Amino acid sequence: MSWQQKIDDSLMQRRAAQALRVRLPVSQGAGRWLRQGDARWLNFSSNDYLGLSQHPQIVAAWQQGASQYGTGSGGSGHVTGYSVAHQALEAALADRLGYPRALLFISGFAANQATIAALLHKGDRIIADRLSHASLLEAASLSPAELRRFTHNDGEHLQTLLAKPVAGQQLVVTEGIFSMDGDSAPLADIAARTRSANGWLMVDDAHGIGVCGDGRGSCAAQGVKPELLVVTFGKAFGLSGAAVLCSDSVAEYLLQFARHLIYSTAMPPAQAVALQTALAVVMSEEGDARRETLRQHIGRFRQGAQQLGWRLTSSESAIQPLIVGENAPTLALAERLRQQGCWLSAIRPPTVPAGTARLRITLTAAHLQDDIDRLLEVLDAAGR
Structure with missing residues (x-):
């Protein structure tokens, strides 16, 4: 097998499994909003947990x-x-x-x-x-x-x-x-x-x-x-x-x-x-306040998502994985949520074990309570 054939076969297998990774160029990828050109989504995929990437x-x-x-x-x-x-x-x-x-x-x-x-x-x-x-x-x-x-x-x-x-x-x-x-x-x-x-x-x-x-x-x-x-x-x-x-x-x-x-x-x-x-x-009082805001967002989201019947892990952290299972429905769910203005990343094997494809929801202190409620609304609509 040639080098090119080996590469092409590997990529074909990833595409067939709906596991191909794709990068997206964005205007802003951290903070409350994800922006791409003139479009924007509430950003629930950033690791900017305290919202400090935009701190003046x-x-x-x-x-x-x-x-x-x-x-x-x-x-x-x-x-x-x-x-x-x-x-x-x-x-x-x-x-x-x-x-x-x-x-x-x-x-x-x-x-x-x-x-x-x-x-x-x-x-x-x-x-x-x-x-x-x-x-x-x-x-x-x-x-x-x-x-x-x-x-x-x-x-x-x-x-x-x-x-x-x-x-x-x-x-x-x-x-x-x-x-x-x-x-x-x-x-x-x-x-x-x-x-x-x-x-x-x-x-x-x-x-x-x-x-x-x-x-x-x-x-x-x-x-x-x-x-x-x-x-x-x-x-x-x-x-x-x-x-x-x-x-x-x-x-x-x-x-x-x-x-x-x-x-x-x-x-x-x-x-x-x-x-x-x-x-x-x-390490300041401002940091304490941001951590408290984040803690409240986590509690609000977990309570709402569990009431809606979504399967979460036991996480009490800013990382709130919503387990879907297979790749195709996970990608479809992520796309439906994006159409409703919420950006979430679909995480699939081999990053996670087979059968545990998920939306990796991350909450930050930059979010507002209304943002958490909006995410729960679109999850409710998607579930129904």
């Missing part, structure tokens, strides 16, 4: 940073790309989240890949929640370490795997809030079982940081301090990028051996300036 102070901070530092960093942080703006952001993150050190990465995907690739060696073992993010599972599968996966949020199964003999070290990997189901990991239980086996815990809290508890995320809300905490800025912070929170020695180790960190151009200093402002907003 954060926008102004980026503009000020660009005026001061220019538009790019100019190189890897190991060459000339590490600025005082990066240094200040790392220090602020470490202080706010209660760790000795923070290291910035260009994305959460890169942070997860770099950390696992640098720390795990032959003879070690990674034990990951079965529903962990693709960046975690891909890094683990490419690592020379053994990869085992425990049943989703199942502490007993985790403990069984931890008890098996291993030549090297064990790293347990999970998310704080899972991106497709929206449910929370039982972090206190996982941490206790991991430490009883002398393992380390790595938590990717992309969907919890800024939202859970007082804004410090899922781990702080559950009284857990993992050895490795990954936070990303593309959700509640309204920007992009990521950081790994860790000890001094681990930070120094990653600076020497994390190839994603060493060989990638650093994020623009202006972005670091904007992120420090976003961090201040997240």
Whole structure:
């Protein structure tokens, strides 16, 4: 089979399964509205959970940073790309989240890949929640370490795997809030079982940081301090990028051996300036108010959707998956809702297990109560 035939066959299979991914160029994709040209829809697909992507102070901070530092960093942080703006952001993150050190990465995907690739060696073992993010599972599968996966949020199964003999070290990997189901990991239980086996815990809290508890995320809300905490800025912070929170020695180790960190151009200093402002907003009284607004929206939506008979997961987070089942009706439902002015994303296999295609509804503090009611109205009409 030729290269072209292989590619064509793969695409044909995706189309036949109604699983082909398509990008849509938009004028605005975060915030309350999704805009495409002159058209607009209420946006229930954005991860901008606190509505900070349009925050005037954060926008102004980026503009000020660009005026001061220019538009790019100019190189890897190991060459000339590490600025005082990066240094200040790392220090602020470490202080706010209660760790000795923070290291910035260009994305959460890169942070997860770099950390696992640098720390795990032959003879070690990674034990990951079965529903962990693709960046975690891909890094683990490419690592020379053994990869085992425990049943989703199942502490007993985790403990069984931890008890098996291993030549090297064990790293347990999970998310704080899972991106497709929206449910929370039982972090206190996982941490206790991991430490009883002398393992380390790595938590990717992309969907919890800024939202859970007082804004410090899922781990702080559950009284857990993992050895490795990954936070990303593309959700509640309204920007992009990521950081790994860790000890001094681990930070120094990653600076020497994390190839994603060493060989990638650093994020623009202006972005670091904007992120420090976003961090201040997240941890302020305004952040508390936005979290309370989001909490009210979640409760309002869940109550209404359940009364309408739609199948939801047990999520209490901003991620509210509405399970449909098969691909064709999921796509049809998404299209009907768009025709009524509500934009939702249809999530299909292989991103989620077969038979669990869904609308991944995300709620934000930027929404109004009327927006939630409108979504429930169009879901009611679609259901009937």
